[in-house]
Amino acid sequence: MRTPINEAREAPEEEMISAEVSKRTIVVPGEIIVEGDDYLPGEGARREGEKVVASRFGLGEIAGRVVKVIPMSGAYVPRRNNVVLGRVTDITFNGWLLDLDCPGSGFLPIAESPRFINQHEMDQFLAIGDIAAVKIWSIKGRGIDLTLKGKGLGKLEGGFIFRINASRVPRIIGREGSMINLIKDNTHCQITVGQNGWVWISGESTKDELRARKAVEYIANNVQITGLTDHMEEWFTKN
Amino acid sequence: MVLKRVSGRKATEMRPMIAKVGVVPNADGSAIFAFGNSIAIAAVYGPRQLHPQHMQDPSTGILRVTYDLLSFSVSDRKKPGPSRRSQEISKVIEWSLLPVLDLKEFPNTVVDVQVYIPQADASTRVAAINAASMALAHAGLPMKDLVTAVSVGKLDKDLVVDVDKDEEDFEGGEGPTDFPMAKIAQSEAFTLLQLDGKIPPESVKKALAMGSDACNEVYEVQKKALKEFV
Numbered sequence: 077m078r079t080p081i082n083e084a085r086e087a088p089e090e091e092m093i094s095a096e097v098s099k100r101t102i103v104v105p106g107e108i109i110v111e112g113d114d115y116l117p118g119e120g121a122r123r124e125g126e127k128v129v130a131s132r133f134g135l136g137e138i139a140g141r142v143v144k145v146i147p148m149s150g151a152y153v154p155r156r157n158n159v160v161l162g163r164v165t166d167i168t169f170n171g172w173l174l175d176l177d178c179p180g181s182g183f184l185p186i187a188e189s190p191r192f193i194n195q196h197e198m199d200q201f202l203a204i205g206d207i208a209a210v211k212i213w214s215i216k217g218r219g220i221d222l223t224l225k226g227k228g229l230g231k232l233e234g235g236f237i238f239r240i241n242a243s244r245v246p247r248i249i250g251r252e253g254s255m256i257n258l259i260k261d262n263t264h265c266q267i268t269v270g271q272n273g274w275v276w277i278s279g280e281s282t283k284d285e286l287r288a289r290k291a292v293e294y295i296a297n298n299v300q301i302t303g304l305t306d307h308m309e310e311w312f313t314k315n
Numbered sequence: 316m317v318l319k320r321v322s323g324r325k326a327t328e329m330r331p332m333i334a335k336v337g338v339v340p341n342a343d344g345s346a347i348f349a350f351g352n353s354i355a356i357a358a359v360y361g362p363r364q365l366h367p368q369h370m371q372d373p374s375t376g377i378l379r380v381t382y383d384l385l386s387f388s389v390s391d392r393k394k395p396g397p398s399r400r401s402q403e404i405s406k407v408i409e410w411s412l413l414p415v416l417d418l419k420e421f422p423n424t425v426v427d428v429q430v431y432i433p434q435a436d437a438s439t440r441v442a443a444i445n446a447a448s449m450a451l452a453h454a455g456l457p458m459k460d461l462v463t464a465v466s467v468g469k470l471d472k473d474l475v476v477d478v479d480k481d482e483e484d485f486e487g488g489e490g491p492t493d494f495p496m497a498k499i500a501q502s503e504a505f506t507l508l509q510l511d512g513k514i515p516p517e518s519v520k521k522a523l524a525m526g527s528d529a530c531n532e533v534y535e536v537q538k539k540a541l542k543e544f545v
Binding site for chain 1: 460541
C-alpha cells in the first residue's frame with residue numbers, strides 16, 4: 077500500500093512566520109507596499125526608487141526586510157520540487173506525457189518509474205487517463221520533467237479527484253501537514269493534494285469521501301479565517 | 316450656454332459604477348464592471364499553451380482579447396458572432412492593456428481575455444477595459460499597474476464625462492462626439508485614445524484632464540473591488 081503523500085508541503089512562507097511579520101494586507105498591482113531603502117523586494121514585488129511596489133495582486137507581507145506578495149488567486153505556475161497530480165494524456169516509446177493543468181505538459185520518463193517496466197507494456201503501469209502523483213524534477217524552456225522517485229508518489233487508484241485553486245493548497249495542507257492530517261483523521265480517507273490544486277480522495281465509503289471533499293472545499297472557500305485548524309476541529313463536530 | 320444632460324448629471328459626474336472580481340468561477344481571473352447600464356464581464360484564462368504552434372513566441376507570452384456584445388445587449392438585436400466592430404475593439408483593448416502586462420515569465424503561452432457586454436448603454440469599450448484590467452490582476456499576472464478607462468463626450472461645445480447612449484447620439488450643435496481613453500492608473504500615460512466625431516484642438520487638453528480625473532475615480536472603485544475579494 078502506498079503511503080499517503082506528505083511531500084506537498086505547505087509553501088515555505090507559511091512556515092517561516094516570525095515575530096517580525098507584519099499583518100498581511102491585500103495589495104493591487106502598482107500599489108506601494110512600503111517605503112524605504114532598507115527593504116528588499118521579494119517575489120511579486122519590485123523596487124521603484126524609494127518605494128517597494130506590488131507587481132501582482134495578492135497579500136502583501138513584510139517579513140523582516142523582505143517584502144513579498146503571496147498569491148490569492150490565478151492559475152498554477154509550475155515550480156521545481158512541487159508535488160502535483162497529473163493525468164496521463166499520451167504514452168511515448170520512453171515515457172508518459174501528463175497533463176498537469178498548467179502551460180506545457182509534463183514528461184515522465186520510463187527510467188523514473190520505481191520498478192522495471194517493459195517498453196511494450198507501459199500501459200500496464202500507467203494507461204491513458206490514469207492519475208499519478210509526481211514531482212517536478214526540472215523545468216526547461218519547453219516542457220516539464222517529472223519523477224516518481226519520492227515518498228508518496230505513484231499512481232492513484234480508486235477514489236476520485238477534483239480541483240481547487242492552487243493558491244489555496246498551502247491552507248489545505250496546513251503547517252507541517254496539520255490541516256490535512258486533521259481531515260484524514262476525521263474522515264478516515266486517504267487524501268493527496270497536489271500543488272497544482274488537484275485533490276485526490278479515497279476512503280472506505282462514499283460518505284466519508286464526500287465529507288472529506290466538503291471539508292477541503294470549505295477550507296478553500298474560507299482561507300481568510302485565522303486559527304483555521306481549530307475552526308475545522310469544531311466544523312467536524314457539526315458536519 | 317451649458318446644456319443640461321438628459322440624465323441630469325453634472326459635466327464631471329459619472330454614472331454609478333459597479334465593480335466586483337471573481338464572478339466567473341471557472342476562469343483563472345474574472346471581473347464585472349458597470350457604468351450605469353453599460354455592463355462588461357471579463358474572464359481571463361491562462362497563461363496556457365498557445366495553439367497553433369506558429370503563433371507561439373518563445374521570448375514572451377502573448378495576450379489575446381475577445382470583446383463582443385451579446386445579441387440582447389442592444390435594442391436592435393445584434394447579430395451574434397464576431398464583426399468588424401468587435402474585432403477592432405478587441406484589438407484596441409488588447410493594445411491598451413499590453414503596456415502594463417509582463418508575460419516574459421510565460422514563454423510560448425497565451426493569456427486569453429474574454430469580455431462580453433450583456434447590457435450596452437454606450438462607453439462599452441471603456442467598461443470592458445476596466446473589467447479586463449481587474450480580471451488580469453485577479454488572475455495573478457505580473458502587472459505594473461492597473462489600467463483605467465473612461466469616455467469623454469461633447470454636447471455641442473460642452474465636454475462631459477462618461478457618455479451614455481443619449482449623449483452618444485446627440486445631434487445638436489457640433490454633432491456627437493465620443494472620446495474614449497484609457498490610462499495607466501497612477502501615471503498620466505494614456506494607452507488608448509480614440510475619437511469619434513469632432514473636437515477643437517484647444518479642447519483636447521481639457522478633455523484629457525477631465526478624463527484623467529474621472530479615471531482616478533474609476534481606479535478607486537477598481538482598487539476597492541479587488542481589496543474586497545476574499
